[in-house]
Amino acid sequence: MESQGVRRTPVQQRSRERVERILDACAELLDEVGSDDLTITEVARRAGVPTGTVYQFFEGRLGLLRQLxxxxxxxxxxxxxxxxxxxxxxxxxxxxxxxxxxxxxxxxxxxxxxxxxxxxxxxxxxxxxxxxxxxxxxxxxxxxxxxxxxxxxxxxxxxxxxxxxxxxxxxxxxxxxxxxxxxxxxxxxxxxxxxxxxxxxxxxxxxxxxxxxxxxxxxxxxxxxxxx
The missing domain is CATH 1.10.357.10 (Tetracycline Repressor, domain 2)
Structure with a gap:
């Protein structure tokens, strides 16, 4: 089966909460700007995490959308x-x-x-x-x-x-x-x-x-x- 978009599955509670916060931010932005204008930078800003944190857990923009x-x-x-x-x-x-x-x-x-x-x-x-x-x-x-x-x-x-x-x-x-x-x-x-x-x-x-x-x-x- 092809990748489901996740680079690393969070283990610690803090990391799981961060991943859920990233997905929540992605979902909110999709309603506001649509998928074509969605950027990892804006998702990270909305979630309150560094951009690198998003890439730490997800395989880019499509990986984030797949996980959502x-x-x-x-x-x-x-x-x-x-x-x-x-x-x-x-x-x-x-x-x-x-x-x-x-x-x-x-x-x-x-x-x-x-x-x-x-x-x-x-x-x-x-x-x-x-x-x-x-x-x-x-x-x-x-x-x-x-x-x-x-x-x-x-x-x-x-x-x-x-x-x-x-x-x-x-x-x-x-x-x-x-x-x-x-x-x-x-x-x-x-x-x-x-x-x-x-x-x-x-x-x-x-x-x-x-x-x-x-x-x-x-x-x-x-x-x-x-x-x-």
């Missing part, structure tokens, strides 16, 4: 875990709606998330999140969301799960990009259309999987580093 995206992913999984705990009898269509709901709230509330969610750093460029580990082409977002859904939320396995999940992510990202193009709060009608799209897609995927039940891992989950 991974922190956002951890927050999303935590929010989904809390929602799933209060949703007995969860289904794939409703799970898709919950993902949209929580992502929308993160876009509205969490600094930097609208600029750095989980997409590419720029069209045709490097991704914020690292590649996944399966030949099906999923990234870390697709893999973590699917494994959470099956292993923690108790949803039934899907056939060809990472392709299904990856396509759902791309479709949802397109819908939310339209919804939030001109407003921090988002176009509620476009958000609802995106919820309906994802629910219908997962309903079809679940129906097909029941008709042709996958194995525990489903097809096309061969590990790149030596699987089947």
């Amino acid at each position: 995206a991974l922190r956002h992913l951890d927050v999303l999984i935590g929010r989904l875990r809390a929602r799933a705990a209060g949703e007995p009898g969860l289904t794939w269509p409703h799970a898709g709606e919950i993902v949209i709901d929580e992502t929308v709230q993160m876009r509205r509330l969490i600094p930097g998330f609208t600029v750095v969610d989980f997409g590419e750093a720029r069209p045709g460029g490097e991704k914020y999140l690292p590649e996944g580990t399966t030949e099906a082409g999923g990234d870390i977002l697709a893999e973590r969301l699917y494994r959470f859904a099956v292993d923690e939320a108790g949803l039934p396995p899907l056939a060809d799960p990472y392709r299904v999940t990856s396509l759902a992510i791309q479709a949802a990202a397109a819908g939310l990009e339209l919804a939030f193009r001109t407003s921090r709060e988002g176009d509620t009608a476009m958000i609802e259309q995106t919820r309906r799209l994802l629910a219908a897609y997962f309903a079809d995927a679940a129906r097909r999987s029941r008709a042709d039940p996958p194995g525990r891992e489903g097809p096309a989950l061969t590990e790149r580093d030596g699987g089947q």
Whole structure:
């Protein structure tokens, strides 16, 4: 797997707090100036640390953005875990709606998330999140969301799960990009259309999987580093 953007993982509490302060400063500045005008110098100034400290922990500007995206992913999984705990009898269509709901709230509330969610750093460029580990082409977002859904939320396995999940992510990202193009709060009608799209897609995927039940891992989950 490619680097996640970190040069050195902090061990001491003081260093961990400094890293979180750097990420917080990065997120705040993204909302103010956008990713193109973000500089390490300004992040360091906002965080109250020397510029060299940022480079001590992160592999430059892209490494900092990648780590922020991974922190956002951890927050999303935590929010989904809390929602799933209060949703007995969860289904794939409703799970898709919950993902949209929580992502929308993160876009509205969490600094930097609208600029750095989980997409590419720029069209045709490097991704914020690292590649996944399966030949099906999923990234870390697709893999973590699917494994959470099956292993923690108790949803039934899907056939060809990472392709299904990856396509759902791309479709949802397109819908939310339209919804939030001109407003921090988002176009509620476009958000609802995106919820309906994802629910219908997962309903079809679940129906097909029941008709042709996958194995525990489903097809096309061969590990790149030596699987089947």
